[in-house]
């Protein structure tokens with residue numbers, strides 16, 4: 162294989178063995194599989210090999226065959242989807258702030274993660290018949306291609322374009338699940354699809370697949386995996402751009418002030434609530450730390466390395482739900498806001514930060530599944546024409562994914578007739594804050610995800 166090859170495709174039985182140092186330097190655009198004592202790893206062009214890859218002299222490797230494939234063709238996407246992603250930790254993010262170094266890693270990593278998403282989407286039965294899914298697919302293929310052909314010098318521009326292109330993705334996906342529901346027929350409960358996904362449900366809340374209808378599980382699992390993968394890409398690309406813009410720790414605030422973030426979220430949500438409903442519930446934010454000012458905490462205020470905008474997103478979604486339920490109740494029964502306050506309690510020990518958002522708005526009906534991407538009791542057009550306060554039904558499942566992204570959790574406890582408590586639990590030790598990146602080829606140990614039960 163020489164420089165004219167854009168990519169080498171998936172293994173032929175007659176694998177050839179090359180000397181990496183020799184060949185890689187000549188085949189800058191080739192994709193290689195390194196095979197070393199059963200460990201699968203991948204390497205991109207020669208410059209990527211030099212930078213991101215820990216390759217050892219004498220390591221044997223094989224070409225992926227000799228068939229030439231076009232960039233972003235289905236073979237190319239399949240080859241990348243078969244590769245294993247490389248989850249990063251908060252420790253990595255805070256110590257890797259040189260934009261060029263990050264770009265070198267992302268240049269190799271983004272095609273792997275995008276290909277995984279494209280493949281997941283193509284596994285949705287009859288996706289081609291749903292215009293929103295076709296759009297999402299096209300958007301991803303475009304971004305995949307742009308990352309594949311990008312050079313380090315134009316990487317920032319490619320990143321900007323990809324983020325812009327993908328702004329509408331969550332909304333399109335939310336709409337397409339409604340489409341899938343309306344359209345559910347034989348295809349979606351297809352035995353082969355369900356068998357294929359069965360082992361994955363076993364580790365989720367859909368453990369008893371027999372008791373839950375397959376299509377609901379299928380949709381939710383697809384969206385969970387797809388969106389969790391997307392969150393990882395957005396964080397890494399955002400980190401790269403932030404570092405490039407000169408932000409000291411990129412996207413991470415190494416001493417994220419949880420109380421300040423929660424108060425800012427509360428103010429923004431209360432303004433929104435006033436705008437949409439003409440009412441303003443009472444919200445109190447209090448912080449406590451079992452570490453009592455030791456370590457990184459300021460007195461009672463827990464501080465930990467985290468992405469403030471992610472924390473603000475999660476807390477805002479929970480507060481939006483509590484404010485909406487509270488204002489509905491106040492209006493329906495002509496009650497006073499002061500008598501039904503919403504309490505945000507932040508607490509922490511050495512290992513975790515926990516945030517509880519507690520309202521007194523009557524709770525969630527037992528038979529409802531608020532984690533479903535389809536479940537919303539907000540009517541179209543209510544709570545602000547732009548569905549600001551509520552309406553898409555994705556606030557809770559998406560917030561839970563953000564919490565899970567760095568091995569945290571989000572749980573709800575409904576107290577029927579009284580109210581709802583939401584608990585966000587986030588690891589605060591950098592070495593435990595590692596990305597969760599779903600990969601269909603790789604058994605992710607869901608059992609090891611934090612399971613926080615109150």
Ligand SMILES: Nc1ncnc2c1ncn2[C@@H]1O[C@H](COP(=O)(O)OP(=O)(O)O)[C@@H](O)[C@H]1O
Pocket residue numbers: 478482483486520522523524525531536537538539550551552553554555556557558581
């Ligand atoms: N604190 C709460 N009190 C009562 N109902 C809630 C609460 N939080 C969530 N819900 C219910 O769960 C549904 C889904 O919430 P969410 O995923 O945030 O979507 P959305 O807010 O767009 O409807 C809400 O429509 C509401 O019926």
Ligand SMILES: [Mg+2]
Pocket residue numbers: 478481482550551552556557
């Ligand atoms: Mg909501």
